[in-house]
Amino acid sequence: MTTASHGSARDEVLARIRAARPTEPVRVPREYRTAPATGTPDDAQSGRRRLELLVDRLVDYRATVRRSEPDGVAEALAELLAEVPTVVVPEGVPASWLSTYPGGIRRDGDPGPLTVTDLDAPGLAVLTGCAVAIAETGTLILDGGPDQGRRLLTLVPDHHVCVVRTDQVVGGLPEALARLADPTRPLTLVSGPSATSDIELDRVEGVHGPRRLEVLIVGG
Amino acid sequence: MTRGTGNIVAPLPFPTAARRELADGQLRANLRRATHTIRDKRLRLVGEVPDWEALRRSGAAIKDDVLARLPELLEQFEAAATTAGATVHWARDAAEACAVVTGLVRQTGSTEVVKVKSMATQEIGLNEALAEAGIAAVETDLAELIVQLADDTPSHILVPAIHYNRRQIREIFASRMPGVDVDSLTDEPAALAEAARRHLRAKFLSARVAISGANFAIAETGTLVVVESEGNGRMCLTLPGTLISVVGVEKLLPTFRDLEVFLQLLPRSSTGERMNPYTSLWTGVTPGDGPETVHIVLVDNGRTETLADPVGRQALRCIRCSACLNVCPVYERVGGHAYGSVYPGPIGAILSPQLTGPDAGANRTLPYASTLCGACFDACPVRIDIPQVLVHLRQRGVDARRGRPSAERTAMRTLSWVMRDRRRYTAALRAARRGSAPLRWTTGRRGQVRRLPWPLSAWTASRDAPLPAAETFRDWWAGRTPPAGRDDTPGRTSATGDDNTAGRGPVTAGEDDRDHG
Numbered sequence: 001m002t003t004a005s006h007g008s009a010r011d012e013v014l015a016r017i018r019a020a021r022p023t024e025p026v027r028v029p030r031e032y033r034t035a036p037a038t039g040t041p042d043d044a045q046s047g048r049r050r051l052e053l054l055v056d057r058l059v060d061y062r063a064t065v066r067r068s069e070p071d072g073v074a075e076a077l078a079e080l081l082a083e084v085p086t087v088v089v090p091e092g093v094p095a096s097w098l099s100t101y102p103g104g105i106r107r108d109g110d111p112g113p114l115t116v117t118d119l120d121a122p123g124l125a126v127l128t129g130c131a132v133a134i135a136e137t138g139t140l141i142l143d144g145g146p147d148q149g150r151r152l153l154t155l156v157p158d159h160h161v162c163v164v165r166t167d168q169v170v171g172g173l174p175e176a177l178a179r180l181a182d183p184t185r186p187l188t189l190v191s192g193p194s195a196t197s198d199i200e201l202d203r204v205e206g207v208h209g210p211r212r213l214e215v216l217i218v219g220g
Numbered sequence: 221m222t223r224g225t226g227n228i229v230a231p232l233p234f235p236t237a238a239r240r241e242l243a244d245g246q247l248r249a250n251l252r253r254a255t256h257t258i259r260d261k262r263l264r265l266v267g268e269v270p271d272w273e274a275l276r277r278s279g280a281a282i283k284d285d286v287l288a289r290l291p292e293l294l295e296q297f298e299a300a301a302t303t304a305g306a307t308v309h310w311a312r313d314a315a316e317a318c319a320v321v322t323g324l325v326r327q328t329g330s331t332e333v334v335k336v337k338s339m340a341t342q343e344i345g346l347n348e349a350l351a352e353a354g355i356a357a358v359e360t361d362l363a364e365l366i367v368q369l370a371d372d373t374p375s376h377i378l379v380p381a382i383h384y385n386r387r388q389i390r391e392i393f394a395s396r397m398p399g400v401d402v403d404s405l406t407d408e409p410a411a412l413a414e415a416a417r418r419h420l421r422a423k424f425l426s427a428r429v430a431i432s433g434a435n436f437a438i439a440e441t442g443t444l445v446v447v448e449s450e451g452n453g454r455m456c457l458t459l460p461g462t463l464i465s466v467v468g469v470e471k472l473l474p475t476f477r478d479l480e481v482f483l484q485l486l487p488r489s490s491t492g493e494r495m496n497p498y499t500s501l502w503t504g505v506t507p508g509d510g511p512e513t514v515h516i517v518l519v520d521n522g523r524t525e526t527l528a529d530p531v532g533r534q535a536l537r538c539i540r541c542s543a544c545l546n547v548c549p550v551y552e553r554v555g556g557h558a559y560g561s562v563y564p565g566p567i568g569a570i571l572s573p574q575l576t577g578p579d580a581g582a583n584r585t586l587p588y589a590s591t592l593c594g595a596c597f598d599a600c601p602v603r604i605d606i607p608q609v610l611v612h613l614r615q616r617g618v619d620a621r622r623g624r625p626s627a628e629r630t631a632m633r634t635l636s637w638v639m640r641d642r643r644r645y646t647a648a649l650r651a652a653r654r655g656s657a658p659l660r661w662t663t664g665r666r667g668q669v670r671r672l673p674w675p676l677s678a679w680t681a682s683r684d685a686p687l688p689a690a691e692t693f694r695d696w697w698a699g700r701t702p703p704a705g706r707d708d709t710p711g712r713t714s715a716t717g718d719d720n721t722a723g724r725g726p727v728t729a730g731e732d733d734r735d736h737g
Binding site: 009010012013014016017018019020021022023024025026027028029030031032033034057060061113116117120134136137138139144150151152155173174177178183184185186187188189190191192193194195196197198199200201202204206207208209210 | 277310476496508
């Protein structure tokens with residue numbers, strides 16, 4: 001709702017803009033690349049190049065990248081999480097992912113939602129999927145889908161493990177945004193671990209977001 | 221029309237402030253290193269994008285389209301955000317925006333708020349206004365925290381603490397950060413970042429109100445977008461129960477799809493990264509995820525005034541990337557504080573005086589803070605022709621004072637009278653040559669005068685003046701001995717001889733060119 005007490009400010013600002021704005025309509029050219037830069041998803045050759053690009057970009061951000069076949073996810077994750085005592089997962093993460101993981105599992109919403117204090121416990125890792133991944137920029141997009149959960153799950157713990165299926169990897173940003181089911185869901189674009197360059201432009205990984213980002217790419 | 225107010229008014233004329241900053245050698249060294257590092261990274265990563273120019277053209281056109289349809293798009297944004305559960309407020313100027321935000325914080329009963337780095341809230345002086353109301357605003361961006369703890373002001377849009385080195389930052393933390401372990405605190409950037417993490421984590425987990433700006437606002441969906449690196453933004457946007465976002469009316473984009481252009485342009489232009497670590501998008505309230513109460517304050521503060529100028533309005537395309545700062549030869553030497561506004565550098569030189577109007581403080585001096593070299597235009601991801609606007613604003617300044625006597629105009633009139641007549645011109649040159657002859661002994665090989673008497677001191681205040689040549693070209697030509705066997709026709713050649721360049725042999729020409737920047 002719009003507060004009534006400031007209605008006059010609203011009317012005045014809009015009236016001023018109407019008086020000041022240009023009247024010529026503007027044609028917006030869109031001659032930039034909207035198709036995937038490395039070919040269509042069906043093209044096996046370009047699909048491989050796209051994955052190589054994604055891995056290269058993620059490693060450049062100092063994220064850790066592992067690969068596994070679809071039937072090897074549980075083993076790969078158990079290995080990745082070997083030193084993690086407890087893993088937090090959103091409600092929709094398949095139980096099969098953690099079938100061989102020996103540590104504790106805390107599922108958000110089961111029984112109740114996890115609190116910030118729960119998530120701030122030391123030694124915790126969070127395991128999620130993602131909505132789409134962008135090869136050119138090494139970006140993972142989380143859209144709050146069932147295997148990604150609420151935003152604070154991937155924010156407060158210091159260690160984020162994200163599973164990316166190869167059919168979720170696209171070439172560039174335009175294709176990625178077009179793939180999102182609903183742009184009005186809370187969205188987070190993650191490109192590497194939290195970082196700052198505020199002190200003499202020296203890059204330091206990890207200020208407030210997870211300091212460790214590990215990506216498991218599943219599929220050939 | 222209401223002029224913009226807030227922290228966008230230069231208290232001192234630019235030359236005065238610049239001279240003060242130039243005296244700080246540490247600052248210049250820090251700035252040089254920082255601007256060159258970011259500039260080189262930007263160039264490398266922009267070079268990686270084959271369709272960069274197409275993206276720039278689209279970015280500029282999308283923003284122009286926004287300005288042409290601004291009322292409709294604002295109403296569309298307001299309706300979409302409201303439907304999604306946000307409350308939209310409007311503010312004519314800085315004071316009104318501060319009053320709206322202060323009132324909203326008061327309603328929550330909270331006396332402390334966490335803040336995401338935001339140019340809009342700096343522009344309106346929100347922290348000061350909240351402090352007056354007894355509300356402490358905690359800056360959570362590392363650089364903003366450094367600046368806030370030091371009781372200083374930012375010197376760069378993107379890296380506000382760029383004027384401090386690690387030892388200085390360690391001192392600031394050691395003396396001003398509550399609860400910091402002074403003995404174990406080193407000046408390693410990782411150690412300093414860790415200290416900030418621990419200091420702020422307690423704030424994030426307990427804060428009930430967060431205040432942010434927005435990089436983009438999507439009219440179609442009512443979505444706000446914040447682009448950041450550290451995760452402090454995500455903390456503020458996700459944990460507290462109330463979120464208040466202060467957004468300039470020009471931040472709109474028509475559709476969600478338009479982000480495909482701007483999320484490519486912004487990170488590469490601003491930090492020289494393929495993508496910044498975190499970008500958050502939220503639309504109103506999402507039950508169970510993030511704040512239950514979401515407020516959006518749409519701020520004019522001089523933007524409509526800027527919009528009314530057909531040449532100057534392109535400044536409203538700005539997405540605050542700071543690429544123009546990093547390539548600017550003037551900014552690189554004087555730093556952000558010399559501009560006296562939260563918007564420094566080339567974009568500040570055209571934005572601040574337009575938002576406030578030329579009569580606020582010393583803002584009319586800002587369009588002169590440039591050599592018009594054009595590097596800013598080349599670097600701008602939304603193709604703001606900053607040199608064009610600078611010249612336009614200078615012209616507006618001169619036009620506004622036509623009819624009033626000025627030393628410059630008197631000098632130009634006199635010069636015009638002298639140059640209109642050949643005899644007058646020759647006589648004037650001769651007089652200048654004779655008058656300056658004694659100076660030749662004192663100024664040495666460079667043949668430059670550093671200070672001339674009034675009124676010519678206005679010229680030499682910021683540059684050296686060359687001495688008139690010892691001999692004019694005509695005199696030299698007339699007096700030379702033609703080489704034997706060549707049938708030169710001195711008369712024809714001397715007719716094109718120009719006294720302006722006379723006497724400058726090839727040996728001194730290079731030297732003369734040196735200090736004319």
